[in-house]
Structure formats: structure tokens, C-alpha cells
Amino acid sequence: MTATSPRKIIKTHSIIHFGMLAGPLLAGIFFYLNTEVNANGSQEDIFIYIFPLIALVAIFTSKVVYRTFLKPLKQKEHLRDKLAGLQSASLIQYALIEGPAFLNIIWFGQTGNLLYLTIGGVLLIYLFILRPTKTKIENDLELKGEHKRQFNRFDEAIS
Known part of the structure; x- marks a missing residue:
């Protein structure tokens, strides 16, 4: 990772x-604009049980995987290593939510059942809540001492 500032790291992460x-x-x-909505849904659609379960598993798994990736980062000696690891952990967490969201949205496009669009929407709201912020990064990495001071010098390059 080249020398960069916390501001640039957060900006890249946000993009x-x-x-x-x-x-x-x-x-x-x-899909909402181009799909005929089927208010009743099909009683024979097995995915009406599977896709909500996939969404719940995705939320739970994303949290567990994120925490698992963060644990060793807290012991890293250099702030840049912590931030690079956090970005990797976050990307995995985002992907674990994005995949089931896409799955539900695409299935809405196939069936017209609003349940799938709603599940996809809830997953997107959760993904939005996970957005990277300065405070969230500080808290997740439990930055203290010199690392916190370095991170708070927002426009200075991290050594």
C-alpha cells in the first residue's frame, strides 16, 4: 500500500x-419499473422459504466473517496494515450482503413477487448502514495511542 492519507483511504473505501x-x-x-407485480405470489414457489433464509444467513455470516477478519488486525504494528486489512474484511462483508440482495431482486424480476424485492431492499438498507465512516473505522479497529493520532491527522500520509 503506497503512502496515503486517512481521507484518501476512506474516500476509496466509500467509492x-x-x-x-x-x-x-x-x-x-x-425490475420494479419493468416487471408486472404479482401480489398473490405462487403457493408452489419453494424459494419463498429459501430466499428469506438465505438473506438471514447472509447477514449473520457477514457479521461473523467481518469480526473474524478484524481480530488479528487489532494486533498489527502499522496503521496502514490495519486499514488495508479492514478494507479487505469490509469488501468480503459487502459481497456477502450484495449477492443475496441481487439474487432476491433478480428473482423478483422473474416472478413479480414483491416479497423478493422487499428482501433485496432490506439487504440494501443493511448494506447502506455498513458504509465506512471515520468513527466506524476507529471503533472497529479499536485505534488507540499513536495509531489514533495518526488516523486523526486526516490529510497527512500514513507512514
Whole structure:
């Protein structure tokens, strides 16, 4: 990782997050505008039970995986290593939410059942809540002492 400032790291992280959020959001809007809504849904649709379960598993798994990746980062000696690891952990967490969101949204496009669009929308709201902020990064990495001072010098390069 080249020398960069906390501001640039957060900006890059935010752009990646926005990109991962925008794809399913735009797909959801597209399908909503171009799909005939089926209010009743099909009683024979087995996915009506599977897709909500996948969404719940995705939320739980994303939290567990994120925490698992963060644990060793807290012991790293250099702030830049902590931030690089956090970005990797976050990307995995975002992908674990984005995939099921896309799945539900695409299935809405196939069936017209609003339940799938709603599940996809809830996953997107959760993904939005996960957006990277300065405070969230400080708290997640439990920055203290010199690392916190370095991170708070927002426009200075991290050594």
C-alpha cells in the first residue's frame, strides 16, 4: 500500500462501497419499473422459504466473517496494515450482503413477487448502514495511542 492519507483511504473505501450498493439498487429499480407485480405470489414457489433464509444467513455470516477478519488486525504494528486489512474484511462483508440482495431482486424480476424485492431492499438498507465512516473505522479497529493520532491527522500520509 503506497503512502496515503486517512481521507484518501476512506474516500476509496466509500467509492467501493457505493459501487457495491449501486448495482443491486439500480437492478431493483429497473425490475420494479419493468416487471408486472404479482401480489398473490405462487403457493408452489419453494424459494419463498429459501430466499428469506438465505438473506438471514447472509447477514449473520457477514457479521461473523467481518469480526473474524478484524481480530488479528487489532494486533498489527502499522496503521496502514490495519486499514488495508479492514478494507479487505469490509469488501468480503459487502459481497456477502450484495449477492443475496441481487439474487432476491433478480428473482423478483422473474416472478413479480414483491416479497423478493422487499428482501433485496432490506439487504440494501443493511448494506447502506455498513458504509465506512471515520468513527466506524476507529471503533472497529479499536485505534488507540499513536495509531489514533495518526488516523486523526486526516490529510497527512500514513507512514
